[in-house]
Amino acid sequence: MRHFGLKVRMAIVGSILFAFYAIAILAAVAIWGTSVFPLAILGSILLVGFQYKVGKWAALRSVGAEDMPENGQYQHVHRMVEDLSRDMGIEKPRLMAANMGVPNAFAVGRKGAGVVVVSTELMSMLDDDELEGVIAHELSHIANRDVVTMVVGQGIASVVGIVAQWAVLLTGDNELADFFLAMIVGQIVQMIAMIFVLAISRYREFVADADAKRAIGSGDPLARALEKIQRGNQAVQEDRSQVDEQVSALCIFGEDRSLIQKLFSTHPPTEERIQRLRE
Amino acid sequence: MVGLRELLTVVLGAALGVLLVAYPQVFVRIQTLGRMPHDTRGRYGEDAENPLWVRIVQLVGVACIVAALYVATQSF
16 A cells, blocks of 8 residues: 555544644634534635645745746756656646755645746756656655645644634633733644644655655665755855854754754654665 | 633743744744745755744744733732
């Protein structure tokens, strides 16, 4: 059975998130009456749809992504994506390039309407087989509907947080402290729900790596790509370290991966990914 | 006698404030994942949040701590 581990984890996390959502909807019904039920369901669907559309648009706009021309310097990238898409059983996604200042690539959208953005820095840094590994990983995110899953997870966490916030607000005495407590409880409840969403996000990265390894026949090219990116271009690292220093100066616990950092990260440690790719 | 809600406001408010000051990236990530581009700034395979948003979240964290202290002085 393909992705058995992922399906088991999705069933567990999906059940937990559904339980959160069901409690939130029941609480909303208890506060506002049964007439709120269809409104709450419709509102949840609209919220997820809105976040999906805006998220996709904002991701492309934020990096100034532009379509890769089919001919010319990106011709080999198009052929690569065509072959990989055929192997993975998905429609070829729209391909875009962006000057992000750092080697990066990401996928947005869903199966049939996916977009893969690759930074020009990444394309110039990696060899063709390494780039193929990275693109195969991104195509796997589209094939496995990872973007949609994250949007739905965020939508559920948001609804649960909003209901918790209003529940606290409406059961209080309308004092200033009640507004503050409502805001805090809403944020904390959303954070707790997001722990489960982020756990599945990290596991989906391993699944995407395994899919990429299967699609290109070896995990080594993607592992080498990750190593190269980790080492990074010296100039890019220097530029970025200046930004990091400014941010780190304001962070009490710095950039180390503490338990909280690990619990709330979207990606597993790169070293662990490289190790699994080479197993 | 201090009510449960006031106590919760002070304790949770201060705890959230400390979390926002210490780990602002975590909060930005939670709010942006699935909503907004959150991984388009750093290198591939890394989480990297907008430094401006990180600083704003830290300021919100400080505001939470101040608000929790204000509620504490009013209630205790």
